[in-house]
Amino acid sequence: MSTRRDFMGMALGGFTAVGAVGGFYAAKRTWDPLPSVKAAGSTIVDLSQAKEGEPMTEKWRGKPIFVLRKSADMPAHERDVVVKGVRYHVSIALCTHLGCIPAYKKASKTFFCACHGGVFDTSGINLPGLPPPSPLEIPPFAIEGNTLVLGSEGPEYLALKKNNLVV
Amino acid sequence: MAKIDKKAFPFSKQWLDDRLALTTVMKVLNTEYWIPKNINFLWAMGMVLAATFGVLVISGIFLLMYYVPTVEGAFDSVNYTIMTEVGYGWLWRHIHGIGASLVFLIIYIHLFTGIYYGSYKRGREMIWISGMLLFVLFSAEAFSGYMLPWGQMSYWAGMVITNLFSGGSLEAYSFVEWIRGDYVPAQAFLGRFFMLHVFLLPLIIIATIVFHFATLRLPHVNNQEGKEVDFDESARLWKEGTVESRKKSEVIPFSPVFLSKDIFVMGVYFILFFYLVFYNFDFAMDPVNFDPADGLKTPAHIYPEWYFLWSYEILRPFSKDVGLIAFAVAQVALFALPFIDRSPNVAPASKRGLFKYWFWTLLVIMIALTALGKLPPTDPVFAAMGLVFAVAFLLMGPALYIITKFEKKIEEGA
Ligand code: HEM
Numbered sequence: 381m382s383t384r385r386d387f388m389g390m391a392l393g394g395f396t397a398v399g400a401v402g403g404f405y406a407a408k409r410t411w412d413p414l415p416s417v418k419a420a421g422s423t424i425v426d427l428s429q430a431k432e433g434e435p436m437t438e439k440w441r442g443k444p445i446f447v448l449r450k451s452a453d454m455p456a457h458e459r460d461v462v463v464k465g466v467r468y469h470v471s472i473a474l475c476t477h478l479g480c481i482p483a484y485k486k487a488s489k490t491f492f493c494a495c496h497g498g499v500f501d502t503s504g505i506n507l508p509g510l511p512p513p514s515p516l517e518i519p520p521f522a523i524e525g526n527t528l529v530l531g532s533e534g535p536e537y538l539a540l541k542k543n544n545l546v547v
Numbered sequence: 548m549a550k551i552d553k554k555a556f557p558f559s560k561q562w563l564d565d566r567l568a569l570t571t572v573m574k575v576l577n578t579e580y581w582i583p584k585n586i587n588f589l590w591a592m593g594m595v596l597a598a599t600f601g602v603l604v605i606s607g608i609f610l611l612m613y614y615v616p617t618v619e620g621a622f623d624s625v626n627y628t629i630m631t632e633v634g635y636g637w638l639w640r641h642i643h644g645i646g647a648s649l650v651f652l653i654i655y656i657h658l659f660t661g662i663y664y665g666s667y668k669r670g671r672e673m674i675w676i677s678g679m680l681l682f683v684l685f686s687a688e689a690f691s692g693y694m695l696p697w698g699q700m701s702y703w704a705g706m707v708i709t710n711l712f713s714g715g716s717l718e719a720y721s722f723v724e725w726i727r728g729d730y731v732p733a734q735a736f737l738g739r740f741f742m743l744h745v746f747l748l749p750l751i752i753i754a755t756i757v758f759h760f761a762t763l764r765l766p767h768v769n770n771q772e773g774k775e776v777d778f779d780e781s782a783r784l785w786k787e788g789t790v791e792s793r794k795k796s797e798v799i800p801f802s803p804v805f806l807s808k809d810i811f812v813m814g815v816y817f818i819l820f821f822y823l824v825f826y827n828f829d830f831a832m833d834p835v836n837f838d839p840a841d842g843l844k845t846p847a848h849i850y851p852e853w854y855f856l857w858s859y860e861i862l863r864p865f866s867k868d869v870g871l872i873a874f875a876v877a878q879v880a881l882f883a884l885p886f887i888d889r890s891p892n893v894a895p896a897s898k899r900g901l902f903k904y905w906f907w908t909l910l911v912i913m914i915a916l917t918a919l920g921k922l923p924p925t926d927p928v929f930a931a932m933g934l935v936f937a938v939a940f941l942l943m944g945p946a947l948y949i950i951t952k953f954e955k956k957i958e959e960g961a
């Protein structure tokens with residue numbers, strides 16, 4: 381008697397558990413980014429548009445991207461992207477603290493984040509003692525002529541990545 | 548089948564009692580749910596909260612009829628359609644905005660009342676925990692609602708708050724993207740927060756309010772002296788019904804006697820409420836949010852609504868990881884209050900020695916953090932003060948443990 385009840389109980393519990401797991405999986409997948417979002421194409425940046433010493437902002441996957449053509453007085457850095465002998469700083473323009481867009485301050489030659497006071501230099505390096513824990517992130521890029529293709533990983537990007545310089 | 552009076556007239560009292568035990572239900576929930584006489588207007592805050600929640604639901608229903616949950620349509624549907632085209636649409640929007648702000652003011656008063664009178668312990672732990680759950684749920688409800696007009700503050704608050712879930716050095720960015728359904732807040736994000744705000748969270752809130760009420764039923768509400776009332780004896784005296792015995796009884800029935808007092812306080816409260824709705828609605832409307840969301844431009848200075856400022860200020864003065872840990876601790880610390888407080892006394896803070904100073908210090912710290920949280924992060928003096936108060940807040944937990952460990956027991960009747 382009791383074994384038959386146990387069996388019924390376990391069968392019911394088992395089927396319910398399987399159903400619950402399936403249901404949660406479906407719910408999780410519904411909440412996932414859509415394939416169309418994931419496939420959002422690449423962005424091509426025309427570097428001839430970049431003015432020296434003044435960052436321009438591009439858009440890639442909904443995120444703003446800084447492209448700064450460095451002037452002579454801005455120190456070179458191994459994170460720089462060099463195209464045809466010109467140094468550029470390229471980074472995702474979202475503060476590595478909590479994601480606000482830092483604004484470029486011409487006077488101090490820094491990127492200042494108004495949200496919690498983070499500061500980055502012209503190579504995207506975070507100044508110490510402030511909330512951002514790491515430099516501005518470098519997006520995947522490939523160099524084609526005088527353009528950057530954001531979203532594809534060219535050899536220059538892979539070299540930076542290998543040296544842990546992209547984040 | 549239970550005995551049924553077959554001759555009872557349909558829907559008469561007897562007829563309903565036979566089918567629903569209505570008289571018994573009314574007794575349990577109203578006429579014989581005993582409330583101590585010895586309480587003040589602060590004990591009306593619970594019902595004021597319930598009423599405000601009702602007003603939020605009603606105004607929300609009307610907003611919902613014209614709101615469009617798309618990134619292209621949301622901003623105009625609120626700022627143009629509802630505010631200028633829909634007849635009295637502005638009224639619902641202002642009621643909803645003021646209601647969302649005042650509900651937090653009253654929650655904070657309610658919560659500090661509980662702390663002051665020690666209403667979170669000796670049998671009332673579940674009241675406190677369910678109350679804190681309501682606090683968290685209302686915070687989520689307010690945040691999700693703030694996303695809906697899809698203005699600049701909506702977008703950037705959405706960006707910053709979802710980034711908290713990256714867990715700092717854990718760098719769980721795929722988790723953040725999963726929450727958003729995109730790399731940045733966009734349509735998927737707006738759609739899911741819309742669902743949460745208008746359906747799932749209100750549903751859970753209603754269930755949790757019912758649970759909060761249920762947790763009150765056995766321990767009853769506390770009173771101004773923290774006195775252990777003999778409810779059986781007092782109920783007997785009340786039910787005896789003479790002027791003498793009712794005077795001697797230490798309790799009154801919740802309904803209609805106590806409720807009439809609640810309703811008086813609600814009357815006063817709603818005068819303030821509608822004064823704000825009609826003459827001072829700006830205070831619940833951030834000007835920055837009247838710019839449409841722009842993912843390529845962060846506003847010069849972003850800050851949350853006033854009721855989140857104190858926890859925001861606990862995040863801000865530290866480096867990323869430390870800030871996140873401090874923030875997380877601050878969010879959950881209050882849940883543990885009944886277990887950190889080691890003193891056996893349930894009494895107003897004024898009678899509890901050092902606890903009195905602890906209570907007022909906590910209040911001052913939270914007000915200071917709130918004021919500092921609104922300021923831009925650029926001034927080094929204010930930044931340093933923020934750090935001091937944030938650290939002070941975190942030290943209040945251990946301080947409470949030590950203070951209450953040595954608190955002298957107050958003898959009953961002393
Ligand atoms: C926002 C939704 C809330 C509603 C609708 C609500 C409602 C109520 C009501 C009707 C009462 C009884 C009357 C009174 O003492 O005021 C009560 C008591 C209480 N609530 Fe809440 N409450 C809410 C949130 C909270 C929060 C956030 C806390 C804090 C964690 C809390 C903690 C308590 C405590 C400790 C009591 C017992 C007071 C006593 O025994 O004297 N409640 N609540």
Ligand code: FES
Pocket residue numbers: 475476477478479480493494495496497498511512
């Ligand atoms: S988001 Fe930039 S400092 Fe916090």
